[in-house]
Amino acid sequence: GxxxxxxxxxxxxxxxxxxxxxxxxxxxxxxxxxxxxxxxxxxxxxxxxxxxxxxxxxxxxxxxxMAANAFIFRSSDAARFPTLDKFNSPTLKVSVLIQDAAHLALQRFFSKAQVVDFNSAEEAILAVQTKKVDCSIAEFSFLGQYAKEHQGLTVKAVDYPGAGSPxxxxxxxxxxxxxxxxxxxxxxxxxxxxxxxxxxxxxxxxxxxxxxxxxxxxxx
Missing domain, CATH: 3.40.190.10 (Periplasmic binding protein-like II)
Structure with missing residues (x-):
């Protein structure tokens, strides 16, 4: 389009x-x-x-x-993520666009998580919807718009100091x-x-x- x-x-x-x-x-x-x-x-x-x-x-x-990063996950899993530290778990699978700057936030704040790369941000989120991963990380406004257009998804901003991307x-x-x-x-x-x-x-x-x-x- x-x-x-x-x-x-x-x-x-x-x-x-x-x-x-x-x-x-x-x-x-x-x-x-x-x-x-x-x-x-x-x-x-x-x-x-x-x-x-x-x-x-x-x-x-x-x-x-100045872009802010955020996680998107299934709303049915909201109880799993009451705070941001819950995303820093070795049992958590996080999808992300290959070579995206969100990798920097993952390395700095969520280094224990398992990272799965995808060729597009849409594919990364689809992996969340199809339960192949637990959540995805990307730019906050993009995820917010995606969640508005697709039911059953929740977005949580990564509001740690220094977590933004110019x-x-x-x-x-x-x-x-x-x-x-x-x-x-x-x-x-x-x-x-x-x-x-x-x-x-x-x-x-x-x-x-x-x-x-x-x-x-x-x-x-």
């Missing part, structure tokens, strides 16, 4: 300000960086965290969103892209300074607090 979501609307706003028509390219997550390097598209705007490992392969802009735009490293990177950084700053982000944020994260500008005006 047609591309949709927070990242898509951010990309549309960016393209409108650049005076160009955006073209969205569907790509597998595990191959998204090689596809960028192969010049199949110009920039990644796809809820990608600017990890140290990824920064060795490509360049990143300032963050345009999302940034990715582009190929090299002098030929330095001007584009500078423009994107300036655009991200004005995106928040001007309030342009507010209607988009409220559309996709209803009820959530609009992020503070200070989080997005300088590199982390």
């Amino acid at each position: 047609e591309a949709d979501g927070w990242d898509t609307d951010v990309a549309k706003a960016l393209a409108e300000d650049m005076g160009v028509k955006p073209e969205f390219v569907d790509n597998s997550w595990d191959g998204i960086i090689p596809a960028l390097q192969a010049d199949k598209f110009d920039v990644i705007i796809a809820a990608m965290t600017n990890t140290k490992k990824r920064s060795l392969a490509i360049n990143f802009t300032y963050p345009y969103y 999302l940034a735009m990715g582009l190929v490293s090299g002098p030929e892209n330095e001007h584009l990177k500078t423009f994107l950084n300036v655009w991200i700053q004005h995106f928040f300074w001007s309030g342009q982000h507010e209607p988009i944020f409220k559309k996709w994260f209803p009820g959530a607090s609009v992020p503070k500008i200070e989080k997005f005006i300088a590199p982390l």
